[in-house]
Structure formats: structure tokens, C-alpha cells
Amino acid sequence: MAIFTRAPKAEPILGQNRAVAMVLGVLTWIIGLLFFFPLFWLVVNGFKEESVASSSPTLNFDPTLDRFSEVTEDSGGLLSFTEAFGNSFWIVLISTVLVMVLAIPAAYALAIRPMRKWRDILFFFISTKFLPIVGIIMPIWIIARDLDLLGTRTVLVVLYTAMNLPLAVWMLRSFFAEVPKELIEASQIDGCSLLGQIRQVILPIVAPGVAATALLCVIFAWNEFFFAIQLNPTGASTIPVWVNSQQKFQGQFLAGLSAASVLATLPVVLAGWVAQKRMIRGLAMGAIK
Amino acid sequence: MAEVRYQEASRIYPGTEEPAVNQLNLDIGDGELLVLVGPSGSGKSTALRMLAGLETVNMGSIWINEVDVTLKPPQDRDIAMVFQNYALYPSMTVGDNMGFALKQQKVPKAERAERVAEAARILDLTEYLDRKPKNLSGGQRQRVAMGRAIVRQPQVFLMDEPLSNLDAKLRVQTRTELADLQARLGVTTVYVTHDQVEAMTMGHRVAVLNFGVLQQVDAPKTLYAAPANKFVAGFIGSPAMNLFDAENVDGKPGIAGVAVPINDAVAAALKGQSLDKVSVGVRPEHLTLGTAGIEGEVTVVEELGSESFVHVRTDHRGEATNIVVRDRGETQTARGDRVKIDFDGPLHVFGEDGQRVTA
Ligand SMILES: Nc1ncnc2c1ncn2[C@@H]1O[C@H](COP(=O)(O)OP(=O)(O)OP(=O)(O)O)[C@@H](O)[C@H]1O
Ligand SMILES: [Mg+2]
Numbered sequence: 001m002a003i004f005t006r007a008p009k010a011e012p013i014l015g016q017n018r019a020v021a022m023v024l025g026v027l028t029w030i031i032g033l034l035f036f037f038p039l040f041w042l043v044v045n046g047f048k049e050e051s052v053a054s055s056s057p058t059l060n061f062d063p064t065l066d067r068f069s070e071v072t073e074d075s076g077g078l079l080s081f082t083e084a085f086g087n088s089f090w091i092v093l094i095s096t097v098l099v100m101v102l103a104i105p106a107a108y109a110l111a112i113r114p115m116r117k118w119r120d121i122l123f124f125f126i127s128t129k130f131l132p133i134v135g136i137i138m139p140i141w142i143i144a145r146d147l148d149l150l151g152t153r154t155v156l157v158v159l160y161t162a163m164n165l166p167l168a169v170w171m172l173r174s175f176f177a178e179v180p181k182e183l184i185e186a187s188q189i190d191g192c193s194l195l196g197q198i199r200q201v202i203l204p205i206v207a208p209g210v211a212a213t214a215l216l217c218v219i220f221a222w223n224e225f226f227f228a229i230q231l232n233p234t235g236a237s238t239i240p241v242w243v244n245s246q247q248k249f250q251g252q253f254l255a256g257l258s259a260a261s262v263l264a265t266l267p268v269v270l271a272g273w274v275a276q277k278r279m280i281r282g283l284a285m286g287a288i289k
Numbered sequence: 290m291a292e293v294r295y296q297e298a299s300r301i302y303p304g305t306e307e308p309a310v311n312q313l314n315l316d317i318g319d320g321e322l323l324v325l326v327g328p329s330g331s332g333k334s335t336a337l338r339m340l341a342g343l344e345t346v347n348m349g350s351i352w353i354n355e356v357d358v359t360l361k362p363p364q365d366r367d368i369a370m371v372f373q374n375y376a377l378y379p380s381m382t383v384g385d386n387m388g389f390a391l392k393q394q395k396v397p398k399a400e401r402a403e404r405v406a407e408a409a410r411i412l413d414l415t416e417y418l419d420r421k422p423k424n425l426s427g428g429q430r431q432r433v434a435m436g437r438a439i440v441r442q443p444q445v446f447l448m449d450e451p452l453s454n455l456d457a458k459l460r461v462q463t464r465t466e467l468a469d470l471q472a473r474l475g476v477t478t479v480y481v482t483h484d485q486v487e488a489m490t491m492g493h494r495v496a497v498l499n500f501g502v503l504q505q506v507d508a509p510k511t512l513y514a515a516p517a518n519k520f521v522a523g524f525i526g527s528p529a530m531n532l533f534d535a536e537n538v539d540g541k542p543g544i545a546g547v548a549v550p551i552n553d554a555v556a557a558a559l560k561g562q563s564l565d566k567v568s569v570g571v572r573p574e575h576l577t578l579g580t581a582g583i584e585g586e587v588t589v590v591e592e593l594g595s596e597s598f599v600h601v602r603t604d605h606r607g608e609a610t611n612i613v614v615r616d617r618g619e620t621q622t623a624r625g626d627r628v629k630i631d632f633d634g635p636l637h638v639f640g641e642d643g644q645r646v647t648a
Contacts, residue, residue, distance in 0.1 A: 182376035185343050190390035190437075191364040200389075204380030 039265075045258035053255035067259035071246055079235050081263070084242035091153050091238060092221040095160035099168045099217050100210070102161070107172030108198060112184060122173065125166040137230050144231050151234045159227045164217040171216070175209030176202065215275050219268050239264045291444035291477045293317040293340065297349035298359075300335050300501075309335040311501040312349065320475040322468065323506075324492030326482055328524070332501035333481040337447050340479060342366050353444055364393075369438035370447040373454065375430050377422040377437070384409075384418035387436045408440045411470070428459050435467070439474060446471070446478040452487065464491055485525050489513070497521050514635070519643040522570045528598055530570045530637065531612050533605060537564040542638065544569060545583045545603040545610070555638055558646045567646075568639040573598060573615040575634025578622065582631040585612065587622050601628055 045053045047063040072081040110118050140159070141150075149155040179202055187201045203210065225240035233241060246260040247253055295315040301308045310332040317323045325333045338344040340351055342363035350359040358366050369390070377386050384405050385392075391401045409415045412432045422430055431451060438446055451467070452460045468491045471478050482488055488495045489509040496506040497520070505517040516522035522530050535542035535549075541556070542549055542564050549569050551559075559567060578599065585603035588611070599614045599622055614630055622628060638646045 180374070180376065182372045182374055183378065185341075185363070186370065186372060186376040186437075187378075187389075188343070188363045189341060189368065189370050190441075191393035192389075193393075196393065201378055204378075 042258050043262055045255050046262045047259075048255045050252040050255045053258065054252045067255045068263070071256050071260045071263070079237055079242050079245055081242060081260075083235060084237060084239050087153055087236055088222060088238040091156045091160065092218055095157045095164065095221050096214055096217045098157070098161045099164045100214055103165060103168035103172050103213070104198065104203075104210075106169045107176045108202070110169070110173045111176035112179070112181075112202075122170065125169050128162075128166050133226055137226070140227075141231060149231075151232050151236055153232070153236050155231050156224075156228060156238065159231070160221040160224060163224070163227075164220055167220075168213050168217055171213045172206070172209065175206040175213075179205055211275065215271060218271065222268055291354050292319050292352075293445060293477060293479065294352040295336070295340070295349070296352065298336075298339060298346050298351055299348040300332075300339055300344055301347045307501065308332075308347075309501050310339065310498075313501075313503055315496060315503065315506060317477060317479065320477055322471050322478045322480060322491060322493045324480045324482060324488040324495045325498060326485055326488035326492075326495055326524075327498035327504075329483060331498040333483070333498055334449055335501070336498065337370075337449055337479055337481050340366075340445070341368055341370050341447050367444045368447055369441045369443040369445075371434045371438050371449070371451040373450040375422075375434040375451075375454075377430060377433055379422055382419050382421060383414060383425070383433050383436075386422065386433055387418075387440045389437070390441045404440050404442075405436075408436045411439070412436045427454055427456075428463065431455060431463065435470070439470070439476075442476075444477065446476050446480075448478065449481045450483065451480075453482075453484075460487075467491070486527060489525070495525075497524060499524075515645065516570075516637060517645050519568055519570075519639045522637055522639070522645075526572060528573055528613050530572050531576070532568060532570040532637075533610065535564055535567045535569045535638075536606050540564075542567050542569050544612075545585070545605040547583045549636055549638075550632055551636065551638060555646050559638070559640065562641045566641045568643070570637035570639070571632065572634070573613045575632065575636075576612070576614040577631050577633045578614055578616060578620045578628050579631035580629060582629045583612065584627065584629055587624055587626045587628055589624065590616075590622060599628070601630060603630075 041057075044059065046067055047065070048061050048067070049064065050067075052058070052061045074080045074082070109115070110122060115121075144150050144155050149158075183201055183205075184197065187197045192201065222238075223240065224238070225244070228238045228241045229244065232238075243257070243260045243264045246257045248256075293315075294317070295313045298310065298313045299308045300310045313336055315323075325336055327333050335344055339346050340353075342358070342361060342365075346359050350357055352358065353366060353368075378389065381389065384402075387408055388401045388405045391404060396404075405418070406415070409418055412435060414429070414432055414436055417425060417429060417433075422433065425433065431454070434451065438448075452463055455463060464487055480491060482491075489512070492509055494506055494508055495512050497504040497512070499520050505512060505521045507515075507517075512521065512525050516525060516530075519532065523532050533544055535544065536546075537543070538546060538548040541551065542559070549571075583601075583603055585601035587599055588602050589600040591598040591600070595617075597616045597618065599616050601612045601614060602609050603612055604610070612630060616622070640646050
């Protein structure tokens with residue numbers, strides 16, 4: 001009976017040689033550990049006393065949560081963890097919402113009603129990412145200063161929106177392009193308005209792609225450091241700047257900095273982990289069937 | 290309810306030279322089921338999409354009920370379309386799919402549900418109303434697509450090869466159901482297919498397109514009995530008509546050295562035309578295996594039970610040429626037999642220009 005027949009054994013990669021497969025397996029582990037180790041050490045250091053962290057590396061220590069409570073303490077006048085977290089939260093949220101609100105219509109136009117030379121337009125979008133940011137930070141700084149935006153959350157919202165928009169348009173366009181043309185035509189014949197068409201017909205289909213895009217925008221905005229430190233190094237700044245501020249000019253700070261880094265990494269790791277399935281599905285766009 | 294008129298309507302796709310639909314003139318009556326048929330790339334879909342408002346009409350105009358809709362967007366034309374791949378909204382249930390257009394028209398929920406239920410009953414879909422399209426079979430999806438169209442009670446149904454994704458048996462069954470449904474509802478319908486059998490069995494009238502040009506529009510019987518030109522003659526009918534460039538046999542058009550029997554009127558019409566450039570056609574059922582006529586050798590006998598088609602190789606204009614003869618089992622032939630083919634029925638003669646020579 002069919003139930004009892006075994007599935008044919010998967011052929012080992014690179015022929016039948018088991019030794020090769022084993023060597024490859026070991027190699028994979030070594031490379032994996034090599035990548036993972038710094039992160040592991042960071043987490044371990046976060047649970048140490050400053051003196052232990054600064055002396056020779058060891059795993060033999062009494063773990064403590066003191067560093068975490070120290071770095072999240074209100075530091076009086078300087079950027080505190082709670083402030084930085086709040087700032088990051090709102091800046092990331094607002095910029096991502098703005099990006100999606102702007103990118104969805106753009107992607108619709110490029111994918112579904114392409115105008116002449118739409119490829120050039122798409123290339124223009126992505127080409128804005130070719131510029132080294134360090135090369136254009138000065139004009140941006142001057143404009144921000146003249147608009148009285150230095151040290152505000154607004155300047156980061158604007159910049160993060162601009163920074164993520166090309167990527168979002170690019171990604172969403174490819175998802176939108178996968179929507180069968182007949183579905184859009186059917187919705188037109190059914191008397192759907194343009195907005196209704198996007199909301200009721202297209203978005204439900206490309207939802208995984210939209211989620212993946214939004215998640216990438218969130219991660220990129222959360223991680224951004226250069227704009228933040230240049231244009232807004234003060235009390236209205238974000239988590240990366242807060243982490244940076246944990247470097248002290250005197251005394252030992254390795255354990256504290258490690259704890260801060262762990263705290264900064266956690267939300268992204270969590271978000272990535274939770275969204276992993278959707279994200280991969282979205283990125284591979286297997287969702288359209 | 291609705292009449293449809295194409296008036297010198299042309300579509301030239303951007304970046305192409307030849308029009309995909311070339312000065313189409315077509316009048317479709319109220320309640321009529323008109324089939325557009327033609328080979329692949331002949332512009333059937335384009336013509337249908339022009340009527341739907343999905344394709345720009347570059348020249349000419351399109352009218353629905355004496356209203357010029359040429360420039361109107363699809364949603365203002367009061368039409369419903371069934372797509373080849375059905376184009377069901379994957380995120381909505383069957384019921385929501387069918388009620389979607391009504392929802393856009395802001396029809397109250399209760400009435401919407403009632404009309405969807407009614408359509409579902411007609412199409413035997415009641416038990417599937419809560420399912421998503423991906424959980425349906427191909428035949429059920431096809432019915433949902435039909436349901437989405439009939440719920441709207443539109444002026445015109447447009448269908449672009451709606452049966453081509455079904456298997457052969459279901460296609461034949463659905464084709465009759467569809468024709469019956471259309472007759473019951475009495476909604477003017479334009480139906481596109483590349484399958485001439487489908488066209489002949491379903492159409493009240495059939496319009497034959499080739500290279501974007503309308504070749505002939507007539508009732509199926511007329512199309513079969515009196516094809517207007519060589520293209521229609523070759524396209525309509527299965528197996529196809531035997532169609533040859535004629536040769537001059539004693540001043541008459543002939544095949545394989547045998548003059549075909551034409552009446553005086555046809556002969557008169559052919560006066561002045563070079564007989565080598567004239568074409569002669571005869572359907573397999575209008576030939577018999579007899580004792581006189583075109584000589585040849587049997588190559589294949591296609592036995593279908595009630596009848597058989599005998600393929601005979603003859604020498605026509607110096608080339609081996611295949612002639613198909615329908616045999617009702619009166620004669621027993623096999624490969625290699627030498628036979629004689631006699632004319633037994635109407636002939637089709639096409640002049641130098643490929644047009645039918647009417648007697
Ligand atoms: N978007 C387009 N751009 C350019 N040319 C097109 C476009 N769509 C169709 N055509 C061309 O127009 C002609 C008619 O196409 P159409 O789709 O109407 O054919 P059809 O009769 O429906 O064929 P089929 O039976 O294969 O569906 C073809 O030569 C085709 O290549
Ligand atoms: Mg087509």
C-alpha cells in the first residue's frame with residue numbers, strides 16, 4: 001500500500017559522498033558560529049559587572065541585571081532610554097506610514113498604469129540611493145538649520161521617509177506587477193473606483209508583500225544612525241544615538257554599552273522573528289496564486 | 290433591452306503598424322448571442338475589449354442602445370464580462386465575488402443577498418457561497434464567473450473564451466447550459482472563441498475575423514452553406530472543406546483533371562478570370578466514392594462509427610494533393626485502394642479575388 005512506501009531518500013548534495021556532506025555540515029556550523037559569536041558575546045557582556053567585562057574574557061561570572069537597570073535609568077538632562085525609545089517609536093511609525101501612503105499609489109502607477117519611460121522613473125528612484133549620504137549631509141544640515149529643524153524629530157521623519165521611499169516603491173511595484181491584469185479589469189467593469197480597486201482588490205492580494213516592505217522600512221528607520229547623530233544628537237534623538245551615548249569618556253563602560261546594544265537590537269530581532277514567515281513569503285511573493 | 294453597434298471601429302496598438310481590429314462594422318440585435326470567431330491573433334479579444342471599454346477605440350465608434358459609448362470608461366457601460374481565466378477576486382468568498390458589482394452600485398445589503406442567492410440557485414452554486422475561489426473546481430469557478438455577470442443584470446454580456454479552461458467533456462456540457470441560460474435571460478451577448486464548433490453550436494449569428502478584418506457575419510447555417518470567401522470556407526467546418534486552386538479543364542475550373550460541374554451563371558461570372566487563379570471548394574459530405582470522377586489512392590480511413598472520412602491522394606496540378614471524402618459506410622475501402630471520387634452536392638467557387646462567385 002502506498003502509505004508504507006518510503007519517500008525516496010534525498011540525494012546528498014555534491015553526489016553520493018557522505019564525507020563531503022559531513023565536511024560541508026561542519027563547515028556550515030563553523031561559519032554559523034563565527035557569525036553568531038560576536039552577538040553572543042555582546043549579550044553575555046551585558047550581564048557582567050563592568051570590571052569583569054573589561055578584564056580577560058570569561059564565561060565564569062555571576063550574571064546580573066544591574067547594567068540593564070543602570071543604562072535605562074533616567075540620566076538627568078541627557079537623552080534617556082525611555083525618551084529615546086519613545087522618539088524612535090514615533091519617528092519609525094510616522095515615517096513608515098508616510099512611506100506606505102506615498103509608495104502605494106506610486107507603485108500602482110508604475111506597475112498597473114505605466115506611463116512612458118516608467119523604467120527611467122524607477123531607475124531615478126533607486127539612483128537616489130547611490131549617493132553616499134556622507135557626501136550630501138552638509139546641504140541637508142544647512143537646509144535643516146535654515147528651516148529650524150535641527151534637533152527635532154520632524155527632520156528625522158522627513159529624512160527617513162525620503163530614505164525608505166525608493167526602496168518601498170521599488171519593492172511594491174514588483175508585487176503589484178504580479179496582480180493579474182484581468183482582476184483589475186474585472187474590478188473596473190464591476191464599477192470599482194480607483195481607491196476601491198486598490199483597497200478591495202489589490203491590497204488583499206499583495207498584503208504579504210506590503211507587510212514585508214513595511215517591516216523593512218521599520219527596520220531601516222529604527223537602525224538609522226548617521227542622520228540622527230548629525231542632525232539630531234540631543235534629547236529628541238533615537239535609540240542608536242542613545243546607545244552611542246553609553247560610551248563614557250572615563251571609566252569602564254563595556255558591559256553597560258553591551259546591555260544598551262542588546263536593548264536596541266531586541267525590538268528588531270523580535271519583529272523579524274515574528275514576521276519571518278510572512279516576510280519570506282512576501283519577499284518571494286509566493287502569495288500570489 | 291440592448292443593441293450593440295460597432296461603426297468603423299479600429300484599434301491600433303501603440304508601436305504596431307497594422308490595426309488589430311480594422312474598421313469593424315457590426316450590428317448586434319437585442320437578445321442576440323453573437324459569436325466572434327477567428328484564428329489566434331485575429332483580433333477577437335481586442336474587438337470585445339473595445340466594447341468593454343478596456344481598449345481605446347482609435348477610429349470609429351461603438352454604440353450601446355443608440356448611445357455612443359466610445360469614450361466611456363468600463364464602469365459606465367453597464368456591461369458584464371466573463372474572462373478566460375475567470376478573474377475571480379481571490380480574497381473574497383464566492384458570494385462576495387458575485388455581489389461585488391452590486392456593492393459598488395450601493396445596492397442595499399438585503400437586496401444584494403437576494404440577487405446573489407437567486408443567481409447562485411440558477412447556477413447551482415448555493416452551497417459554495419461561503420467558499421474562496423481557490424477551493425473550487427475549474428467548472429465551479431467558471432460558474433461563479435458566470436454568476437458574477439448575471440447578478441448584475443447588465444445590458445450586455447461579454448465573454449472571452451469562457452470555456453477554454455474546462456476539459457473537453459465539461460466544455461461541451463457547459464456550452465449548451467450557457468446557450469440555454471443566455472436564451473432564458475435574453476441578454477445581448479458577445480461571445481469570443483477560436484473554436485469554430487463552439488461558434489457554430491452557440492451563435493445565433495457568427496462573425497468571422499481574420500487579421501482584424503471582418504470576413505463574414507451570418508447565421509451558422511449560412512456561414513457553412515455559403516461562405517463569403519476562401520478564408521471562411523477553409524475556417525468553418527470540421528473536417529475542413531476541400532479547397533483547391535483550380536486548373537483549367539477544357540475552359541472549366543477543374544480538380545485533378547476533372548472539370549467540376551458548375552452552372553451557367555457561375556460560368557458566366559467566371560468569364561474573363563484566369564481559371565488557374567480561381568479556387569474550388571467542396572465539403573467532404575458532398576463527395577462520394579463512385580465509379581467515375583477524380584482518381585486517387587486511399588491513404589487513411591478515419592473511422593468514427595456512424596461515418597468515416599476517407600483521405601485520398603490524387604495528382605492535382607502536378608502535386609500530390611489530399612482530398613477528404615465522407616463515407617457513410619456504404620463502401621468498404623482500405624489504405625492502398627484505388628478509388629474514384631464523384632461530386633454529389635453543392636460546390637463553392639471563389640474568384641481570383643478570393644470572394645465567392647454567386648450563381
Ligand atoms: N497590448 C498589445 N499590444 C500590442 N499588440 C497587441 C496587444 N494585444 C494584442 N495585440 C496584437 O493584436 C492582435 C490581435 O490580438 P487579440 O488578442 O485580439 O487576438 P485574439 O483573436 O483574441 O487571439 P487569441 O485567440 O490568441 O486570443 C495580435 O496580433 C496581437 O499580437
Ligand atoms: Mg483572445
